[in-house]
Amino acid sequence: MSDAVLSDQSRSELLASLRAADIDRYLALLLMPAAVRDDLLVLFLFNAEIAAVRDRVREALPGEMRLQWWRDMVSGERREEAQAHPVASPLLELIERRALPVEPLTAMCDARIFDLYDDPMPDRTSYEGYAGETASALLQMSAFVLDPTAATRTSTASGHAGVAQAVAGHLMMLPITQARGQVFIPGDLLSATGLSRDSFLAGADRDRSANAIRAFAGFGREHLGKARAALAEVPPAVRPAYLPVAMVETVLDRAEKKAADCLSETVRLPQWRRQWQLWRAARRGTF
Structure with missing residues (x-):
């Protein structure tokens, strides 16, 4: 009903x-x-x-x-x-x-x-905190709507899935954020590839920019793997909350291949492919 x-x-x-x-x-x-x-x-x-x-x-x-x-x-x-x-x-x-x-809504x-x-994202820990209060919180609240009791067992899955989803979102937004002067790639990943916020925005060193983007995608992939492990233990009643996560891996794959081209080209899939991914994930119940 x-x-x-x-x-x-x-x-x-x-x-x-x-x-x-x-x-x-x-x-x-x-x-x-x-x-x-x-x-x-x-x-x-x-x-x-x-x-x-x-x-x-x-x-x-x-x-x-x-x-x-x-x-x-x-x-x-x-x-x-x-x-x-x-x-x-x-x-x-x-x-x-x-x-x-x-409280999660006000924290969002x-x-x-x-x-x-346009402040830089200091490091991966700061990014995880930001994603935790935005994408992860939305996943957790969605699980709560589906089944409040079962949602008490989903915080780990929501946490990791939200970080992976946020990374994919920021990879798709790179052309927009680059034009705005925003950098969401954590500062410790930038510095590890020999870049600063300003040099990444300048985009002059495409090899280092490519390495930074791949490192960011790898960061998202690490959290996606942890999310999938946690999702295996999530009650079936709340798994539909994680449907949007089904599109993350393809975005990470495309970002790793396009690398520096992500600064000017979107890595978003055509809509028909996104619909197909979601339909397949909904049928299988795995994301």
Whole structure:
């Protein structure tokens, strides 16, 4: 029996918004259990909203204010304003109906402040922390929506899978972040290949840039391997939460092959291949 509370019109509008903002999670959502699809739709849209703040502001301060608004909203401090927002209103209802833990949602907002600035990512430990509060948290919250009891056994899988997923995402975004002056590749990986943030952005030394990109992909592959080992122990009821992870390995493969070309060319697969990967993963229950 479905717990869906969205009207047909609202669902249609929100699905269109997710498709435009995050087509990969939209495609994955279509293969997830129908009984929780509306709730996951709202959760994914919240993530899309805070992830896109950098794209919607010209300066960091308005971005911080926007993230603070979301932080206040999930904490229950802006209920009247939330009622008029197409994502905030159903998100508040979801938090209350499912008894979702609020702390991971506020931490997601706090972590996204990093996106607003061009500060370098210091090292792999810092990157793991950032990914843990963004991609990993979303996976863990998705598992909670699917089965709160089973989700208590998924933190290790969510942690490693989120890092792998974040690495794949940043590899796909390299042409965009390079143009912005952002570097998500951890500083210790850059320095190990003889690069600094500035020299990586300059892109003059393609061999070293290629080595840095391969090292970053290898970092993601290491976490993907650990995620798969942990996912083998995850209860079947929550495995659909990890469907988006099915596309990570191919991105890592392509990044390792394209190397320095990733700075100007996307490593994202065509949509039909992404759909096929997701369908296959959904059938097999392995990612």
